[in-house]
Amino acid sequence: MTERDIIGIFGTMNAGKSSLMNLITQQESSIVDSTPGTTADTRVTLMELHGIGPVKLMDTAGYDESDVLGEKKRKKVDAALKECDLVLMVIDPANPGLAEVKLILNVSLEEGKQVLLVYNLFSASDEATVAFIEAKLPELKSFPKMCLSALQPEKRAALLELILTNYIPKNNPTELLPFVQPDEFYILNIPMDEETPPGRYLRPQAMAEEYITRHWGFPVSYRMNLGQARSNNPIEITRWESFLGSFGRRPKVIITDSQAMDIMKSWTPADIELTTFSVMMINYMSRGKLNDFAAAVRALDTIKPGETILIAEACNHSRIKEDIGTVQIPNWIQKKYPGVKVQHVFGREWPEPEELENIRLVIHCGGCMITPQRMAARLRDLGKFGIPITNYGIFLSYIQGKNVLEQVLKPWK
Template sequence: MSVLVERDNIGIFGKMNAGKSSVMNLLTQQETSLVDAAPGTTADTRTALLELHGLGPVKLFDTAGLDERGRLGAKKRRKVYTDLKECDLALLVIDPTSSNFAVEKKLVARARELAKQLLVVCNIFQTPDRTKIKTVGQKLKLLRFCPVVTVRANKPACRAKLLQFILAHYRSKNDKLELLPFLQKNRYYALIIPMDVETPPGRYLRPQAMVEEYIARRWAYPVSFRLDLGAARAPAGDRRAILEKKRFADFLQNIKPRAVITDSQAMDILCKWCPPAIALTTFSIVMINYFSRGRLRKFADGLRVLRKLRPGDKALIAEACNHSRVGEDIGTVQIPRYFARRYPGVALEHNFGREFRDNKQLAQYKLIIHCGGCMISAQKLQARLRDLETTGVPITNYGLFLAYMQGEAALRRVLAPWRPRIARAGLRSNAVSVSARRILRAR
């Protein structure tokens, strides 16, 4: 499967036994979720990837019931509301014979706050009772302007009706975003990949695989260079460093790349070895721009906080996956080393994996330093950004931070290829003050 598939997230929400899992199975046309008369059957969110005709690739979320009581019920609810943040479309499954819609009301209000699209699925268990369906709008006023469909979730014949309803009302806002907006056909692009003890055997890391596939799909030429970082960082005059530098210079001479995209941990070398006439950026920056839907500027702005950090402040290093952390790991070794030198006394904490700190916890940090985020969906990353906006905590990114540690010129350089895009977004340039066009035209 292509690593570049973008999906719309559709969440199925409602009370216990409303028929959420039945709706899930109706859409997937198989027993994806367990269906049972026992309330609370779905405990943790169940997801399914599928292609919906007319809509394209989607990810479905079958969630737990909103009305379960007790401690477990509260835990499930927290998870449901976290899922809602990631959804592009919320399907609210309602049993129209229900007399109390208090929990649905809360979900609708939250969905509105988050600007989520909402559609109502009235699940008919018995002979349709039209009077009851009509009264739903009166009992749950927030739903007055929300499109409603009636189905029998356990009847496969209802699938077409439900699908048509979704297609008729849902407008995907997931605009296609170019991974490398500066890419040109029939040009070479150099990918700098220093393989170390953290490199998994037999495959590229996701950012490398995504960039390579993207370049090839657009009729340009990706060429990888395995940089020996140990040799490159050997003391000046050391034979190993001289040979590695020459090997790199020969490589550039041979392929004459339009741009170099490097592992961000090699920025200390690349900012010196890569001639200024060649555009330079990092995988981490490519990823964060893509998964944040083009909000690179926000991450560049976050760097301004670094100057204001004081001993006793806290910063959070966030990685969206749980890869094995050995050797010169960026999050646990390299960034903390820079902090110890440049920002002594600032306490660093880590958030690894798909779950993120809640807003109360986030509020204690002066800055978040986030990896490229390639192992979570764009929707999940945007949910993180929304939480940070709510709490007023700035965020930057590994690639930008590691470039900045090499000086402002290195930072300007890695941002330069993105500048036209940032300018188009109507944002005033500050950190980003070198014209990418100038660099690219100079080639």
């Protein structure tokens, strides 16, 4: 998975956001039209920016659209604002829309974003009004800025220079499996079921295999028959033992699907460490905040009937039979914490702030289908209400025993 810095282009309708996007990408990534509200949704372009590396550019709808569709658009703009690393604030000096500019800047500062201003000149005389605008909204003076016409291709170099000079890239990818050592074996326990897509591994599994190989380790996959393992079928027990016995050197760590934790807590030999794909993924996507997710699971010790747990799964795959998020985890909650209510969000869905207030705990999947920036935005949203957030792998280990959770955290020291 490529880590990308996210640059969002924001402003009011017709400030020239799409033209700026096209200037950066040097192509018609965005439709440019003087009809207000041309950018119906957030448009995304992936590209490489020399000096920064891989970036995701987002061209957003105008912040000042007021009809019903506009309200929906505005929520998408807010989501983009929370997700991006750099805010490129485009202002047409002739129609500055200062109320909206102020709103965007307030959210940007609250969310800790870096901000650059671009005054987009539709005529040369517009530049003269910049000082007047900054006198009306003095906070504009504190941001690095430039004046240009986004329709002039020769301005691209100066715009990129503004970004390169002032933007501090935030991408600092966390190591996926920091404990991997060269020339050591690592077992990937992958119990395939009806939900497993044909022809490929799930993203966390593929990422783990690639990471171990890239770091000169030896990934070895095992397809556990979970049904047979749970019924203590001697065929599966013998198969597992024979698999473990076939290594000339003991494997270092088993990385398992979290749903197999009820088996793996007792099937893992004492001299091999154990963790889960989900724990690996949430540490990676949250940029090393595994300890916070592990501490948050303690909220279960004091949860009361009637309180609500939100299960957040970043996938939109079709869910069949024993789905982990919609069936297995709710079943465990019902069994261990009767009377506790469960809500779900899937894919990019995320509750509005007013909907978060009643949530007592969030259990999030590994989040491999959203960006680390979106994960960070979710953590900030929850932090504002003091809502703890834990993870599938941590939850499924914890309900097997506190010692089991310690076991899966051990490789992470």
